[in-house]
Amino acid sequence: MNIHEYQAKELLVAQGIPVPMGEVATTAEQAGDIARRLGGAVVVKAQVHTGGRGKAGGVKLAKTPEEAREKAQAILGMQIKGLTVEKVLIAPAADIASEAYVGVIMDRASKAPVFMVSAAGGIDIEEVAATNPDAIRKLVVDPRYGLLPHQAYLLATELYQEPKQQRAAAKILQQLYAAFVAAGASLAEINPLITTPEGEVRAIDAKFNIDDNELFRLPAIEALRDPSSEEPAEVDAREAGLTFIKLDGNVGCVVNGAGLAMATMDLVKYYGGEPANFLDIGGSSNPEKVVNALRIITSDPQVKVILFNIFGGITRTDDVANGIVTATRQSPIDVPIVIRLTGTNEEIAVKILSEAGFSAMTDMDEAVKRAVELATGEGK
Ligand code: GDP
Ligand code: MN
Secondary structure, three states, X not given: OEOOHHHHHHHHHHOOXXXXXXXXXOOHHHHHHHHHHHOOOXXXXXXXXXXXXXXXXXXXXXXXXXXXXXXXXXXOOOEEOOEEOOOEEEXXXXXXXXXXXXXXXXXXXXXXXXXXXXXXXXXXXXXXXXXXXXXXXXXXXXXXXXXXXXXXHHHHXXXXXXXXXXXXXXXXXHXXXXXXXXXXXXXXXXXXXXXXXXXXXXXXXXXXXXXXXXXXXXXXXXXXXXXXXXXXXXXXXXXXXXXXXXXXXXXXXXXXXXXXXXXXXXXXXXXXXXEOEEEEOOOOOOHHHHHHHHHHHHOOOOOOEEEEEEEEOOOOHHHHHHHHHHHHHHOOOOOOEEEEEEEXXXXXXXXXXXXXXXXXXXXXXXXXXHHHHHHHOOOO
């Protein structure tokens, strides 16, 4: 789950990290009022679930409340990486002497949280990572002990020469780790962590990704969810109890089990296709889940073919067959459907499908190949 910058900053403040806090506005007038209340120069910042807002024109400084109103007017409604800006954060503008990057991610390779810090922070950090990886210092954290004081200090010395700033940064790194753990995050970063001309260290941007599997035990974090900022199909799928991730290809996939879903996507790619989604209808399928899955997949206009790949264990293939028949009767589907199913109640499933005019395959290779041919137009 993604959260907005203003929410991420609240998680930092809760651990004691110094952040120039502001308020959120949904209209230009509110933005002007907030700027008046804050007094002095402000920064107007698009609140969308993506980085790179600065480069896209979604972060603007304003010297007066009137200017804040104008900047908010321009930013609200703007599209950034396909997302519409519906809220802006109005925060006191910081004077910046230097910009650093500090972040912690859950790293698969290390099977542990890994800190990354760089004195070359700011909006070009991706470029730094790509062209000058040595400018980023990494440190693996032992989750049993967390980020120890000497480790935090070591990282801080990468960022600053001034002992006072090193101590401030070391403290912030430990507080950031605490925020990362408390939020069940898979990523927590501050970019930029700035120094002011007076030498103070401050966080002026924050980004968190929350591990969905932590949410059941963290209701206060779950409450930060903003469905209006999420992919509509993913919201729909979550409410229907399906695990769904939208992708950019045109082969819609309906699969049971995450492992089989991954294998199916691999095979689609192997045969030269591109999956339109990851979708796991889960173990104990009922026809309703299939109906919902088809509704969600067909709402994507890019989808050229729908591939069912069902391995019936606990999942009964006749349930899936009934779901396909029900769904296509309710609303006929105008893209071809390729069905591969095998396992529990396979004979019944094949009978249900053939009576409804569908054919089913049992071989996964053949089915995926066929689906890719249909998607690329070679099978016509
Ligand atoms: P991002 O582009 O989405 O990561 O948004 P950021 O909040 O990191 O802002 C991008 C850049 O805008 C920062 O790296 C700063 O250079 C600049 N910026 C953001 N807030 C302020 C501010 O309060 N004062 C000044 N002077 N610059 C800011
Ligand atoms: Mn940033």
